[in-house]
Amino acid sequence: MNKIFDPKPNEWESLLARPTQKVGDIEATVNAIFKSVGQKGDEALRSYTEKFDGVTVDNFQVGEDALTGAEESISEPLKRAIQKAYQNIKRFHEAQATPVVKLETSPGVECWQEKRPIQKVGLYIPGGTAPLFSTILMLAIPAKIAGCEDIVLCSPPDKKGELPAVVLYTAKLCGITKVFKVGGIQAIAALTFGTQSVPKVYKIFGPGNQYVTVAKQLATRYGISIDMPAGPSELLVMADETAEPSFVASDLLSQAEHGTDSQVILVSTSKNIIEKVEKEVAQQLEELPRKEIARKAIANSKLIFVPSDTDAVALINEYAPEHYILCVKNEQYYLDNTTNAGSVFIGNYTPESAGDYASGTNHTLPTNGYAKQYSGVNLDSFMKSITFQKISEKGILSLGETIEIMAAAEGLAAHKNAVTLRLNKLKETVN
């Protein structure tokens, strides 16, 4: 672990820099796969699935029987855990619903804003060593609450051409019926263009490796929107003397086990805490099954001593952490002054794992400093707001001149004329 003592603000940028991701050579591959899927549809999906997943899939869509039957192979404790997480996530995202905003801005001028669901959304769930069913909860629950009509889930098949039972069980629990056994770049291309099997969508959500990330970026060139740009996961812990070093170490390691490129940072106003956490990390690391991955991430991690709370807050806002654990006495000061963070975990008994799985908040969060301007996934991510207005005769009589004057000043005579015609008509009626 790299220890840095009292870095000066002009050093922060380089100190906090994320590793640059090179995407140049991936782009050509992604472009080629998009072109092929756009032209050949399912045929291309089948061929790339053979190539990348090593299996031939005849029917990409998972049948109703398989979706329903998956429950049998899930243990009761796991089912109960998933259901409890489901309830918490549902409750928190339902609470985010906003009412129609309606007001009469001027007499006779009624304006309102309503949110309506994005009709077609795609959820991408990565495969790999372990099935990330928790991400299904995080994406499918708000999509259902929003009222999206078409919710399409894609995830790469295993060597038998199947999806893990826990993925199917979770999808079914969330009410998702369109589940497809296709992954990687070809899945994102399928959601972008549509194929014989996979419906085209308007917005694509979900994490993935760098191939999926580049594919999602490319999808935006074809009129599709995405949840947010993605980068490696990251955690910043702010700890003072009131923090429990073994807990802090366990949180840093839980981030480190994600991947060798995970970002792990401890900021502290206590040199003592920094020493203790470093020792704890070394001890706990040895017990982890994924210790080789975690060790590499930890080798790049940073322990940063800052002399004051003011410095800490400024440095943390500059970094804009995806996950931000706060274990300090002066808690309210930090909260009031947090401008940039994805999700904040407060106090010694709030591990990041809670938000990753079951407390109710969403775990799809802005990485790579994007917390400066992006929200994590929330209910509104699945909706768009539409404005409406209705102006009465009285309304246009009162507001009309204002519009005419402004349109004339912008040199847009037809804009003015659309009002003048109406005003003239009303004046005729009066006379």
Next chain:
Amino acid sequence: MNKIFDPKPNEWESLLARPTQKVGDIEATVNAIFKSVGQKGDEALRSYTEKFDGVTVDNFQVGEDALTGAEESISEPLKRAIQKAYQNIKRFHEAQATPVVKLETSPGVECWQEKRPIQKVGLYIPGGTAPLFSTILMLAIPAKIAGCEDIVLCSPPDKKGELPAVVLYTAKLCGITKVFKVGGIQAIAALTFGTQSVPKVYKIFGPGNQYVTVAKQLATRYGISIDMPAGPSELLVMADETAEPSFVASDLLSQAEHGTDSQVILVSTSKNIIEKVEKEVAQQLEELPRKEIARKAIANSKLIFVPSDTDAVALINEYAPEHYILCVKNEQYYLDNTTNAGSVFIGNYTPESAGDYASGTNHTLPTNGYAKQYSGVNLDSFMKSITFQKISEKGILSLGETIEIMAAAEGLAAHKNAVTLRLNKLKETVN
């Protein structure tokens, strides 16, 4: 105008296709300017301003005196009009503020969501034949309400190296103090990288020509976000026998005068209305100062007859118009079933001009079919939502096992361990 009678759904896609925009050859120019501004800062800005705007600008920032003095050259009626629009827009956007969403999802597990302002935002205001001061109102008012700290406005200078007085007056009225005389691709590059004069921002808003549009897209590759992808402005009017043909024609023309690539569509369940509107358009067109522009847009416009309200609604949702004027008897049916639109104008006395200038709704709206998944600019466009959670000892005792089971099932032992350590500590304390 092109008249189409009762098109079949399989023809809608080609019928409603927007003109394709070719950006290939612009990209090289945009890349070169970005590189130069990133490296040379103000020096590059100065050189591009000489080249594209034909003027040498020494100080890019508009001084306090010029901002304050601009008021003198604005007529009283125009000032009153801008102030009235300001009040309506402010009222409507203030009403969009959302409270903190806070709840205890499980006993001892408190989760909340708060919106916080994006600290640094850039507003781009195009120059050209007429100063688009209305766009300043549409962007600066919600930015101020949101509480953005740095609001940076860029707009291209005229041949004298100045900005129009009405632009300065409107900026000052909105409380914007950082106004820069720089436009085009070089302005977007300056907001992306920062220069000696122009501060770097996190998110860039505002309309522009195709160069600015491509520049905004490129900015997203450097960690900047943008309001939305842009295309030519568009209007769809849905009119039945209750619509006033002269009003409809004036609305179509107000869209057509924007540019030769503007999209103008009339959908009607009445052949009679289509005939009448066509005649009115021909007559009104001749009176317009921008008739040559409008004539070209009108030549590409479409008058579409559909036999039923059901067909109309389906076709309109497929098109997803930026501006949607609705003059029909069966108004509520259309409103209830509108899934995709930027802003909706209801009834004979609600011209699009009202929303363009003064009713209170925002005029920065999704074009090019993006209303399927993007909102127009609104208060939330200037904020991001952050989630928070605080779990008590009781809370982790109750939720801990759920997290442990799920983390184990995803093969993430360190995630599990972060909970187990805490549970063990609490059990020790009890014993």
